[in-house]
Amino acid sequence: MAVRERIRILVTGGTFDKEYNEIHGRLFFKQSHVAEMLALGRSKLQVEIQTLMMIDSLEMTDQHRTSIVEACRKAREDRIVITHGTDTMETTARTLAAALKGKTVVLTGAMVPYKFGSSDGLFNLGSALAFVQTLAPGVYIAMNGRCFPANRVRKNRDAGIFEDESRS
Amino acid sequence: MAVRERIRILVTGGTFDKEYNEIHGRLFFKQSHVAEMLALGRSKLQVEIQTLMMIDSLEMTDQHRTSIVEACRKAREDRIVITHGTDTMETTARTLAAALKGKTVVLTGAMVPYKFGSSDGLFNLGSALAFVQTLAPGVYIAMNGRCFPANRVRKNRDAGIFEDESRS
Amino acid sequence: MAVRERIRILVTGGTFDKEYNEIHGRLFFKQSHVAEMLALGRSKLQVEIQTLMMIDSLEMTDQHRTSIVEACRKAREDRIVITHGTDTMETTARTLAAALKGKTVVLTGAMVPYKFGSSDGLFNLGSALAFVQTLAPGVYIAMNGRCFPANRVRKNRDAGIFEDESRS
C-alpha cells in the first residue's frame, strides 16, 4: 500500500523540461513543467517541488551532483523523486547511492520534451511517484515502465532505453 | 526493486478509452488505447493486453464482474492491471478482493479520455504499472498518484477524486 | 491581397467550443476557445470577438438566428466570421444571405471539439479568416478547406462533410 507522506520532487532539467524557442528555432529551458504535469495527472499527492538547476545532463558536473546530494540530505522528506536528463542519469544515481543512506530516491526523465506531444514524461512521472511510495530506501532509476537499482542500470544509447547491468 | 515478470493488462473500457464520434457528436468506444499509451511511455515491460469488454462502468453488471474475476484467476500472471471506468471502480475492486487470493491486482482509469489531450490516463497507467510491480498480493485502486487497498477507498463524486475510506 | 481592416468574430457555440466535463462525463460549453486559437495561430489580425450564444446548433431557433442577423447588421465591421455548429450551419447561412447586404460573412465550425486534439477547428478558423478577407460581399460556409456560397451548400450528414448543392 502506498505510504501517505510528503514527497519531495527535485528538478534538475533534462529533456523532460526542454521547450522550443520559436524566435531562435532552438531548444531551451524556461521553467519546470512538473507542477503542470501533476495537475494533468490529477495528482493529490502531497509534494514539495524544488528546482535545483535547469540543465542538460551532459553539462552536469561533479559540483552539480554534490548539490543534488546535499539537497537530498537536507530534505525533510524520506521519499524523493529527481527529474534528470537521461544521458548521465546513471552517473548521478550512483553518486547518490554512494552518498545517501535511509532515503528512497527515484530518478526519472524523458526521451522527448513534455511539451512536444509525443513525450513519455507523464508516464514516467506517474511511475516514478508510485515507485518512490513503495520501494525500500535506496536509489533507483524509473524509466520505460521499469525500475532499476542505481548500481544495476545503464542507458543503451543506441536504442534510447534503460537496461539491467550487473556491476560487481 | 521492480519485479521482472510478465504483467497482464485487462481492459474493460471506461472513460480512459472513450472517443469522440465526429459524425454523431457523441462519445463512444472503438478499441483500447492501452497499447498506444505503452508505446508513448516507451514501456519495455513484458505485458499481455486482453480486452474483456468495452463499457462504461455505470453499465457494469454482476455478470461482467464475475467475468473479470475469472479472467484474473485464469491469468498465468500474478500481477494484473485492470483499466476500468471510475464510477464503479470501487465496487469491482471489492468484488475482486473478496474472490481472489495471491495476486497483485491494480485497477486504474481516467477522468478524461486519453484521446482528449487533457487526460490523466497516461499518468495513471504509469503509476498503476509501477504499483503492480512493487505491492504485495491484494487488490488496489491507483488514481490521483495514490494507491488505495480495495476495502479502504471511495470515489468522491463531487470532486472527481479518490479518497481513503475505512470500512469495518 | 488581404484587406487590412478589422474583422468581427461572432461566437455561437457548436462542436468547435465543446469541452468534456470530467465530473459528469458529458460534453458541455464553458467559454469560447477562439481567442486561444488565434494566439496559437500567432494571428496578428485585428479582430473583435463577440460571444452571442453558446449552444449546439441543433438547438438553434429562429429567434437565435434573428439575433445573429442583428449582430451582423450592428457590427461596425464589413467582414464577419461566425463560429457555428455544423448541423444547421447551412440554415443560418441562408437566413443571413436573405437578410444581409453589403457584408462578407463566413461561417465555420468543427467536426471535433478544439480541445480534443484531433480537431479540424484550427485549420477551419485559419481558412475562414482568409476567405473573409478576400471574398466579395455575400454569405459563405468555409469547411473542409473549401468555401461555399450560402445558397449552394449542404452538409452530407453520413460523411460529415460539406458539399456543393445547387438550388434553383
Next chain:
Amino acid sequence: MAVRERIRILVTGGTFDKEYNEIHGRLFFKQSHVAEMLALGRSKLQVEIQTLMMIDSLEMTDQHRTSIVEACRKAREDRIVITHGTDTMETTARTLAAALKGKTVVLTGAMVPYKFGSSDGLFNLGSALAFVQTLAPGVYIAMNGRCFPANRVRKNRDAGIFEDESRS
C-alpha cells in the same frame, strides 16, 4: 467564391516539418506532415503534394530557389502553396515573383514544428489554402492570419512575425 480546381502543394521543409530525434536530442527532418495535416483539417480539396527538398530555409541556396521556380513553372496547376522555413521565406517569394507570371503562389510555414503541439502550422496551412483559392495571380506570403504580396513583406526577426514593408 472558392475556385474548384486542383492545387499543388510544394514542400521545401522549414520549421513546419521539423521533428525531435529522441536518440540524439536534436531537431531533424524525416518526412513532410502536410498530408497528415490535411487529413486533420478534413480537407476535401483536390491537392497534389510534391516534396522538393526538406531543408532549413537558412540553408537554402540560389540553386534550391531555381528548382522551386522550375517546379512552379512545370506544375499543371495555376494555384500553388509552398511550405517553407520562415527565415528566408521573403527571399524565395521575391525570387518567385520576379520569375513567374500567371500563377497564384502562396508561401507559408510555421514558427513551431507541427508535431510540437503548440504549432501555428495547421492555422497557417488552412489560411494559405484559402488565400490561394481566392487571390489573383501573383506571389504572396500567408503568415499570422494575414497575406502579403511578395514585394511588400519582411520578417521581423525579433518579434517572430511578418509585417508590411513597402519597397520602391
